[in-house]
Amino acid sequence: MSCVNNILVVLDPDKEQQKALxxxxxxARISQASLTLLLSIYDFSYEMTTMLAADERSTMRDSLINDRRVWIEDLLEGYNTRDLDINIEVLWHNRPYEAIxxxxxxxxxxxIVKATHPHEGLAHLIFTPTDWHLLRKAPCLVLLVKEHDWPEDGKVLAAIHTTGEHAHxxxxxxxxxxxxxxFATCLHSEVHLVNAYPGAPVTIAAEIPEFDTANYREVIEQNHRQALAEHAQLFSLPAAQQHVLEGLPEQVIPELAKELDAELVVLGTIGRTGFSAALLGNTAEHVIEQINCDLLAVKPAGFESPVKV
Known part of the structure; x- marks a missing residue:
């Protein structure tokens, strides 16, 4: 079974180690997939060189693009690329995520395969970097690469939402x-499912003294366990690989990923726009900050990117 057929890898011009590559x-090797190496570059000073004519500025940009293409070719000499179908794309674009x-x-x-790096302070909560734009707007799978290796006989953790009220x-x-x-089949790994369920609201217990919190939690847990078991049955996944845990997804998923020493976390992400997306993000964005393994984001069927092509 092939994981993927056509891979787009985003190169990092500022890093010596190309984790995504x-x-x-x-x-590409395990899937016999074709590979495109993409580098998006932009230098505002080139656009502001008013003393040069438009064609001269264009020539300067073309020269820089060619230099970066040579850099990529030199970079590839350090890798075993034999028998691989590789294409190189260097684009001049002021918004990297749109170019991608x-x-x-x-x-x-x-x-899309891209390395991700820690974001310091509160900047990642207010200003959405390329990673977050891709999670929200890319129409295909997005693999954000961290430091964890992909060993054989590893574990792939799939985070799902059971007992949903909607067909989607x-x-x-x-x-x-x-x-x-x-992916687990390609990587000779084992799939584990995780479903987080909410605990009893504290306000209910405070406002209604006779409210049975323990029974409420037990019923909720049983409902989620049954729903997860029914879903797991579709993929012949045994009970030992099903995890139903109380808490928020952004807490439960990283904790279980660490406990399992997962090599890959797979979860769904929906597009969000506006201030709520910039300030709050979604589950995938909270999770990626806390895990040390790769994250693979999956879009709903029929998702269309807001980026116009």
């Missing part, structure tokens, strides 16, 4: 688990 080459998504759509790539929850759950199982 390492991961993408590994994926446009390239992914035009090239019909089924996955079931559809997305199926997509998440199918993708997790596909």
């Amino acid at each position: 390492n991961r993408a080459l590994h994926l 998504i446009e390239t992914a759509v035009k090239g019909e790539h089924d996955i 929850h079931e559809s997305l759950n199926y997509r998440i688990t199918e993708v997790a199982q596909r």
Whole structure:
């Protein structure tokens, strides 16, 4: 079984270690997939060189693009690329995430692979960097690479939302688990499912003294366990690989990923826009900050990117 067919890997011009390239080459080999290396560059000073004519500025940009292409070719000499189908794209674009998504759509790539790095302070809560834009707006799979290795006989953790009231929850759950199982098969790994459920609201116990908190929690847990078991049965996953835990997803998922020493966390992400997206983000964005392994984001069926191509 092939994990993916057409990979777009985003290169980091400021890092010596190309984590995303390492991961993408590994994926390309085990899946016999084609590979496109993308570098998005932009220098505002080139646009502000008013003393030069438009064609002269264009020549300078073309020269810089060519230099970066040579840099990528030199970079590849340090890797074993034999028998791999590799294409190089260097684009001049002032919004890297748009360049990435446009390239992914035009090239019909089924996955974007990009390294992610820690964000200091509160900046990542207010200003949405490229990672967050891709999680919200990329129409294909997005693999954000961290430091954890991909060993054989590892574990892939798929986070799903059971007992949803809408059909799109079931559809997305199926997509998440199918993708997790596909990657686990390629990686010779084991799929685990996790479902977080909420505890009893503190305000209810305070306002209604006779409210049975313990019974409430037990009923909620049983409902989630039954729903998860029914979902797991579709993929022949045993009870030992099903985890129903009380708490918020952004707390439960990183804790279980650490406990299992998971190599990959797979979860669904929906597009968000406006101030709420910039300030709060979604589950995927909270989780990626707390895990040391890779995160694979899956979009709902029929998702269309807001980025115009």
